[in-house]
Amino acid sequence: MRVACQKTARVLQRVAEAVEPGITTGDIDALMRQYTKEEGGKPTFLGYGGFPGAICISINDEVIHGIPGGRVVLPGDVVSLDAGVWYDGFTGDSARTVMVGVIDPDVIRLVETTREALEVGISKVKPGVHLSDVSNAIQGVAEGAGFSVVREFVGHGVGRHLHEEPQVPNYGAPGRGPILKPGMTLAIEPMINLGRRGVRVLDDNWTVVTCDGKPSAHFEHTVAVTEEGAEILTLAN
Ligand code: MG
Numbered sequence: 001m002r003v004a005c006q007k008t009a010r011v012l013q014r015v016a017e018a019v020e021p022g023i024t025t026g027d028i029d030a031l032m033r034q035y036t037k038e039e040g041g042k043p044t045f046l047g048y049g050g051f052p053g054a055i056c057i058s059i060n061d062e063v064i065h066g067i068p069g070g071r072v073v074l075p076g077d078v079v080s081l082d083a084g085v086w087y088d089g090f091t092g093d094s095a096r097t098v099m100v101g102v103i104d105p106d107v108i109r110l111v112e113t114t115r116e117a118l119e120v121g122i123s124k125v126k127p128g129v130h131l132s133d134v135s136n137a138i139q140g141v142a143e144g145a146g147f148s149v150v151r152e153f154v155g156h157g158v159g160r161h162l163h164e165e166p167q168v169p170n171y172g173a174p175g176r177g178p179i180l181k182p183g184m185t186l187a188i189e190p191m192i193n194l195g196r197r198g199v200r201v202l203d204d205n206w207t208v209v210t211c212d213g214k215p216s217a218h219f220e221h222t223v224a225v226t227e228e229g230a231e232i233l234t235l236a237n
C-alpha cells in the first residue's frame, strides 16, 4: 500500500509539473500513462466503471471526473488532476488543483483554502476519533472562508480497491460515524466550490460541473491511521 501510494505521489507530481498553457488534457493523459508505466504500475482509473482516461482532469467549473481529450489548457485556468497508481494489488488515490498563469485572487484563495481544508482534516485523524470529526473540520475551513462544500461526492476507504468503506464526507456534525483505528487507509478529498454547492453531471455521464458555473477546487491524499495519528501515504518523499 505504501509503495503504491508513493508511486501515485511521484506520478501525480510529475504530471502536475507538466501542466502549462497550450498542453491538451489528452497530452496530460499520455504523460500519466507514460509515468505510470515507468513506475511499473497501472493507472487505476483507466477503465474504472468504464472511465476512458488514465487520469481525471477537471478545469475551472468542472469539479471532478473530467475526461481527457482535446481541450487546451489556457492561462488563468485552474486544473484539477485526480489519479491513482495500481501496484502489487494496491492503489493510491490523490488529487490536486494546479493554477496556470495569472489567476483571479478569489480563485487563488479557493485553491489555497481547499488545500488547507485537506490539511486540517488530516490533522484530526488519529485512533479513537469519529470519522465525522474529520468531515466537520473540512467543512469548517471551507465554509469559514465563505466557500461551499460539494456533498454529492465524498472521500472513501482505499486499498485493495479504489473505493472501499467507509465513505468520508466533507461535511457533517462531529462525533458521528465509524471510530478510526490504526491500519485504516482513507482517501480524504475536499471538493470546494467558489459559489454555491450544487453540482450536476454533463451528458458525457462523467464530468461533474458546478451548477452556477463558478470554479471548484479539489485536493486529495491517501492517509493511513497510525497508533500516533496519521501518515500521509501519497506525500512524495
Ligand atoms: Mg482521487
Ligand code: MG
Binding pocket: 093, 094, 155, 156, 187, 189, 220
Ligand atoms: Mg478518491
